Amino acid sequence: EDKVVQSPLSLVVHEGDTVTLNCSYEVTNFRSLLWYKQEKKAPTFLFMLTSSGIEKKSGRLSSILDKKELSSILNITATQTGDSAIYLCAVLSYNTDKLIFGTGTRLQVFP
Amino acid sequence: DAGITQSPRHKVTETGTPVTLRCHQTENHRYMYWYRQDPGHGLRLIHYSYGVKDTDKGEVSDGYSVSRSKTEDFLLTLESATSSQTSVYFCAAAPGQGGEKLFFGSGTQLSVL
Numbered sequence: 001e002d003k004v005v006q007s008p009l010s011l012v013v014h015e016g017d018t019v020t021l022n023c024s025y026e027v028t029n030f031r032s033l034l035w036y037k038q039e040k041k042a043p044t045f046l047f048m049l050t051s052s053g054i055e056k057k058s059g060r061l062s063s064i065l066d067k068k069e070l071s072s073i074l075n076i077t078a079t080q081t082g083d084s085a086i087y088l089c090a091v092l093s094y095n096t097d098k099l100i101f102g103t104g105t106r107l108q109v110f111p
Numbered sequence: 112d113a114g115i116t117q118s119p120r121h122k123v124t125e126t127g128t129p130v131t132l133r134c135h136q137t138e139n140h141r142y143m144y145w146y147r148q149d150p151g152h153g154l155r156l157i158h159y160s161y162g163v164k165d166t167d168k169g170e171v172s173d174g175y176s177v178s179r180s181k182t183e184d185f186l187l188t189l190e191s192a193t194s195s196q197t198s199v200y201f202c203a204a205a206p207g208q209g210g211e212k213l214f215f216g217s218g219t220q221l222s223v224l
Contacts, residue, residue: 007152034213042201042215043154088153098169099144099213103153 006089006101012108017079017088021105023089024071025067033072034099035063036088043088079109114138117202117216123224130189132219134202136182140214142205143185145169145177147198148218154201160185192223 003026013019025033025051032050036043041106047056049072056063076083086104093100112222114137124130132142145157146169156169158177166177174196176188201218212214 009151041217042174044215046158090154098156098159100156101146101154103151 002093002100004091004100005088006102006105008105010106013079015109015111018077019079020088021074023102025090025091027093029094031092031094033065034090035074037052038088040087081109081111083107084109115202115204115214115216117219119219121220123222124192126193127191130192132200133188134185134205134216140206142206144203145187148201149198174186194223196204197221197223
């Protein structure tokens with residue numbers, strides 16, 4: 001059964017700190033790994049990582065896929081209060097049409 | 112939100128009553144999904160559709176059914192609501208199999224008393 005595990009479940013930091021969120025997966029015939037940010041309501045897309053694109057960066061956020069370790073990290077540098085959200089990791093397999101999500105990491109950034 | 116509307120936004124119902132949640136999209140996306148979100152569980156897939164009248168089960172499909180008679184509409188029905196189905200329900204749509212073009216609705220908060 002396909003599985004996605006995120007850690008930590010919750011993280012509290014101060015503005016300016018750097019954080020690293022982890023995602024590990026077990027999936028048959030891996031296709032892609034995605035990161036989403038969920039603030040108050042609907043999740044919004046951050047990054048998609050595949051075997052041909054294992055590193056992505058956007059401003060203070062960056063993500064790397066480790067195909068050997070079957071995992072990914074999401075880094076946020078110089079955190080701001082606006083980064084407070086739930087960060088969701090999901091994986092997609094070539095075998096199915098289903099996007100399987102992890103439990104999420106709740107990040108709280110205090111001034 | 113790429114034109115995805117969920118209705119109702121909030122609903123309170125009693126155990127044993129049928130409930131239908133509606134998802135409407137304006138982008139003509141082929142794939143549509145229903146997820147539920149609960150503390151400690153993240154987003155769990157209930158059912159999904161890969162075309163009109165083509166649906167399949169997700170990981171938590173028991174007690175739920177879906178229908179897709181038109182590209183733009185995807186209905187989720189709880190035949191006889193139970194308290195364990197109290198949750199936030201999200202609809203999502205994508206032109207392909209999820210990925211970077213997966214767009215979510217704003218969610219429906221359902222409380223079953």
